[in-house]
Amino acid sequence: MMALFARELKLATRVGAGAMTGVLFFLAVVTVVPFAVGPDLNLLARIGPAVLWIGALLASLLGLDRLFQQDREDGSLAILLMSEHPSALIVFVKCLAHWAATGLPLIVAAPIFGLFLNMEAKAIAATVATLAVGTPAITFIGAVGAAVTVTLARGGLIIAILVLPLVLPSLIFGVAASYGAVEDPAPFTQPFIMLTAVTLFLAVLGPLAAGFALKHAID
Amino acid sequence: MSDISAKSRRPAPPKPASIWDYANPTRFLGLANAVLPWLAGAMALAFAAGLWLSFTAPEDYQQGRSVLIMFIHVPAAWLSMMCYSVMALAGLGTLVWRHPLADVSLRAAAPIGAAFTFLALVTGSLWGKPMWGTWWVWDARLTSVLVLFIIYMGIIALARAIEDPLTAARSLAIVTLVGFVNIPIIKFSVDWWNTLHQPASVSRFGRPAMDAAFLHPLLTMALAYTLLFFTLHLMAMRNEILRRRVRSMRMMAAREAS
Numbered sequence: 001m002m003a004l005f006a007r008e009l010k011l012a013t014r015v016g017a018g019a020m021t022g023v024l025f026f027l028a029v030v031t032v033v034p035f036a037v038g039p040d041l042n043l044l045a046r047i048g049p050a051v052l053w054i055g056a057l058l059a060s061l062l063g064l065d066r067l068f069q070q071d072r073e074d075g076s077l078a079i080l081l082m083s084e085h086p087s088a089l090i091v092f093v094k095c096l097a098h099w100a101a102t103g104l105p106l107i108v109a110a111p112i113f114g115l116f117l118n119m120e121a122k123a124i125a126a127t128v129a130t131l132a133v134g135t136p137a138i139t140f141i142g143a144v145g146a147a148v149t150v151t152l153a154r155g156g157l158i159i160a161i162l163v164l165p166l167v168l169p170s171l172i173f174g175v176a177a178s179y180g181a182v183e184d185p186a187p188f189t190q191p192f193i194m195l196t197a198v199t200l201f202l203a204v205l206g207p208l209a210a211g212f213a214l215k216h217a218i219d
Numbered sequence: 220m221s222d223i224s225a226k227s228r229r230p231a232p233p234k235p236a237s238i239w240d241y242a243n244p245t246r247f248l249g250l251a252n253a254v255l256p257w258l259a260g261a262m263a264l265a266f267a268a269g270l271w272l273s274f275t276a277p278e279d280y281q282q283g284r285s286v287l288i289m290f291i292h293v294p295a296a297w298l299s300m301m302c303y304s305v306m307a308l309a310g311l312g313t314l315v316w317r318h319p320l321a322d323v324s325l326r327a328a329a330p331i332g333a334a335f336t337f338l339a340l341v342t343g344s345l346w347g348k349p350m351w352g353t354w355w356v357w358d359a360r361l362t363s364v365l366v367l368f369i370i371y372m373g374i375i376a377l378a379r380a381i382e383d384p385l386t387a388a389r390s391l392a393i394v395t396l397v398g399f400v401n402i403p404i405i406k407f408s409v410d411w412w413n414t415l416h417q418p419a420s421v422s423r424f425g426r427p428a429m430d431a432a433f434l435h436p437l438l439t440m441a442l443a444y445t446l447l448f449f450t451l452h453l454m455a456m457r458n459e460i461l462r463r464r465v466r467s468m469r470m471m472a473a474r475e476a477s
Binding site for chain 2: 141144145147148149151152155158161162164165166168169172173176194198201205206209212213216217
């Protein structure tokens with residue numbers, strides 16, 4: 001499993017500018033927002049956590065179609081699924097590697113983008129923490145979308161439509177916790193725990209369903 | 220499983236009242252054709268009664284005539300949820316029992332469910348304008364229905380995108396079931412989000428125990444809507460089976476021609 005993780009990580013980072021595309025897209029989203037809402041720094045600071053979350057969400061959705069597609073085309077997916085390990089475990093490891101290659105750079109980049117948006121340090125820290133806990137959920141549930149569209153040539157857009165409603169809870173709790181850290185009456189811990197719960201739940205549901213779908217897709 | 224044109228796969232089973240008998244599409248078509256006129260007739264009667272009761276219902280002391288919208292809106296919202304439950308059941312049927320009709324049922328139900336959800340959203344919006352003074356509010360209930368609508372649309376898009384019926388069947392079933400498991404979480408988080416962001420800025424009219432004068436038309440309309448759903452669903456399933464037959468006939472013709 002460690003070997004699989006290392007392999008996936010290598011492939012994800014080396015094929016087609018892997019991680020950087022996501023970060024660049026994230027940067028593009030964050031840059032577009034001030035043009036749309038105006039350069040008012042107070043307003044930007046207020047909507048900052050939301051902008052970072054939307055950017056990270058869209059950037060995570062962007063790379064999902066690559067999760068299984070190439071492995072299916074060169075046949076390694078079939079070999080992996082025929083090994084003695086349960087398919088859910090294989091999907092889980094693939095998701096972790098995918099997240100480490102595409103999600104982690106987003107989280108590293110988030111504080112810098114937070115400075116662009118004039119966010120205060122506490123808000124940046126809270127948003128980064130929620131992103132770190134919340135974005136794996138997008139990959140886990142996105143794996144289901146990627147698995148059911150793996151036979152399609154251009155499934156990217158459909159994955160986004162399928163997955164977006166299902167990641168709403170993560171978005172809601174993530175943004176709520178980020179605001180909870182800076183705005184006084186709103187709590188931080190409670191939504192943060194909910195966010196963690198959603199991620200853990202999807203970490204079970206997503207790989208199970210995706211593994212099941214892939215098994216049928218390859219035979 | 221997709222090979223629906225195979226007419227005589229199983230010999231006549233001894234026990235006649237199992238749902239497996241209707242795994243044979245020809246037999247199912249026979250049943251559908253026999254049941255549909257009665258179902259459609261019952262639906263027409265229920266709608267006639269429901270509409271008559273609705274239009275003769277007294278005016279609400281607060282809402283006036285616009286309370287009529289409720290008799291169209293509320294059953295549509297109920298049906299939007301019932302239809303998804305039917306689809307989830309069909310998804311289970313595809314994955315667990317491999318029932319050939321379960322896939323047909325799921326695929327046929329999706330557009331109908333989307334239509335009911337759309338109807339609920341539109342009538343709700345039309346009702347909201349005179350009542351709340353705005354077409355749309357980000358109220359928890361409205362938002363959940365909107366999300367349900369997006370889920371329906373995603374399922375329909377996926378059904379259209381996958382060419383091979385067998386792959387499509389399993390993919391649709393998995394997506395539908397994952398959505399079904401997630402809907403309570405989405406609903407909960409949206410409720411939570413709404414109470415946090417806008418505490419009671421929308422003053423919904425209080426819901427006292429509904430008067431019988433409104434309850435009876437509402438329930439009759441709900442019955443009519445349910446019958447409408449089953450009529451449309453059976454018709455859509457029949458069409459889907461025929462469509463698959465046409466497809467396999469075309470493929471056979473193409474194979475012979477080549």
